[in-house]
Amino acid sequence: xxxxxxxxxxxxxxxxxxxxxxxxxxxxxxxxxxxxxxxxxxxxxxxxxxxxxxxxxxxxxxxxxxxxxxxxxxxxxxxxxxxxxxxxxxxxxxxxxxxxxxxxxxxxxxxxxxxxxxxxxxxxxxxx
Numbered sequence: 710x711x712x713x714x715x716x717x718x719x720x721x722x723x724x725x726x727x728x729x730x731x732x733x734x735x736x737x738x739x740x741x742x743x744x745x746x747x748x749x750x751x752x753x754x755x756x757x758x759x760x761x762x763x764x765x766x767x768x769x770x771x772x773x774x775x776x777x778x779x780x781x782x783x784x785x786x787x788x789x790x791x792x793x794x795x796x797x798x799x800x801x802x803x804x805x806x807x808x809x810x811x812x813x814x815x816x817x818x819x820x821x822x823x824x825x826x827x828x829x830x831x832x833x834x835x836x837x
Contacts, residue, residue: 789795790806799806809817 787810796806
């Protein structure tokens with residue numbers, strides 16, 4: 710049996726009937742789905758990155774707090790400066806080994822400001 714001849718109009722209509730929906734689907738997939746996937750993936754990655762950064766900042770802050778507690782405590786430089794051997798070494802060099810906690814140092818500075826301030830007022834000294 711011989712193939713039926715198709716008119717060019719019928720051929721164009723069939724191609725359009727198949728090609729147009731396919732083109733629309735391709736556009737939908739490319740434009741809408743790809744943008745949605747890209748947006749969702751970007752959002753996912755940024756949320757995870759933000760969480761990682763926040764975790765790292767939190768860890769660093771915890772380490773700094775621990776360092777501050779350690780260095781402001783009695784068990785560090787203050788204890789070393791009260792060690793008899795350290796005191797002897799300082800004295801041998803003509804220096805005075807003296808160390809305070811932050812609170813003791815603040816009290817010392819306050820007393821010195823009051824003492825020296827009294828002398829400055831008595832002599833009438835002014836800053837230039």
